[in-house]
Amino acid sequence: MSFIIFNGDITDRQNAKVDIEDRGYQFGDGIYEVVRIYNGHPFALTAHIERFFESAAKIQMDISYSKEKIESLIYALLDKEGKSTASLYLQYSRGISVRNHVIPKNINGTLVGYLLDGERPVALMENGVSAIIAADTRWLHCDIKSISLLGNILAKSKAVEAGCTEAILHRDQIVTEGSSTNIWIVQDGELITHPANNLILNGITRQQLIMIATQHDMPYTEKSFTVTELLHADEVFLTSTTLEIVPITIIDGKKIGNGKPGAITKELQKLFTLSIEAECGLLV
Template identity: 40%
Template sequence: MSIKPYLLTDQGFVNRDELRYPFEERGLQFGDGVYEVIRIYGGQYYLIKEHVERLFRSAKAIKIKMPFSKEETYEKLDELLKQNNVDQDAKVYLQLTRGSAPRDHAFPKDVPANLYAYVQEMPRKVDALQQGVTTITQPDVRWDYCYIKSLNLLPNVMAKQEATEKGAFEAILHRNKKVTEGSSSNVYLVKDGIIYTHPATENILHGCVRMRVEALSRQLGFPFIQAAFSLDDIAEADEMFISSSTAEVMPVVKVDNITVGTGNPGPVTQQLQQAYEKDASIPKSKSIFPEAAEERPVSG
């Protein structure tokens, strides 16, 4: 059954051939796709292998065939930076959908996937990284397969907007008072030098930076325990922080009306921030720490 030629849009009636976006795109109509956000420092990708591996895992989980092999994906992402002469801090947003086809819940047959990626400049959030951020808590009402980095982000968007309207940086999500993760980050609690975070189950996104935080924590001698903590534990926490490709290792100094620890970024978080900077090859001239702190040894 063919679609009639004229469509109603926010710009009035237009011919379907003149529409500025593909209206029969499954990512647009169903959220039928996956995505990645890859951090770039000084024109170089950070954790690109982890991001590409997760992209392929997510695509496989929802049965979308990538148009490129892994090796081709690396090559094309490198070429994307060259084409744009990228030499600064930035990010790449990459989106893969099941393609464009007449609207039907069932998968279309023999339709190629749609993929695009673009580069956007993104300076580091220096003030927030140095001073810490405030957060709120929200019930986690998302689906049960959060390990897939899918386009179905409306619950995340609503939680983030609630945080924004309350002047907070992030919304920390919980199920029956057990903290899962943030609307766009993983969440950690520090008590007596031990780092706690939700296990890497299907209920959270297995963050690429999260994996590095675990490795860096062990290098620094901090026990890293994958065990969910509760909202009630926050009042007794020494420190909290969140992590993501855009937030890096971000100190949390307040959750709702609760001041975390001293209300300042704590020593465990700061050592992880320094280890992150070293791991990401961030030059000392762009470090978030004063010059004296740059020379401080990073150790447990």
């Protein structure tokens, strides 16, 4: 990585400096997005930019750049970097102000964007991963894609320490989402995922899958399900921008179904790949 988006321009990473009183640095006062790049094209960019602005509005933060300007900066960065497969990290923090909890008025935020390397996680998608179940100790505004991610970080690290890939979170036995993913179960042929309310991030991949399920007459419901239902589901999988659709075959050491990626999960993976290809070109 050498070039970055920094406050309205593309610049060399070395030229970018963030002040110690930037509220993103001090308070975690900011929002972010991660966009997948396939064949040099951003996937579902409009949806990501919309959510970026929605997250900002939910914390009373005005982004001092238009959606069009941010989009053009992203294309300029992609042009400069010339990467085929990557993830774009985009962050906007509230900006620099003398330390005080009260939201300052009339300051410009700090915009940063750069590309992270990362191939599609093909092996995980094919073989599935294991997960742990953990208490959801986060705040009650999980619909905001906030850069304050301590609850998520602690849960993910607990999963990795246990030799797993993801922590599936629950509040009073109701499964909410993963530490950085949305969680789905398949029960008697029906797809089930938590409703998009304040307890989860309404994932762009989640939204894409709902569109796919609708188009293909695959039954789905957005409703809560319990940890017990999770453990007894026919199939479990996670979705996210970077992981796409990954089967979860073992939870807390217990096999889900026969312990192999399920047929409906595999079908969704195929359909999702087709929708990426329709927007970004063939994936090899």
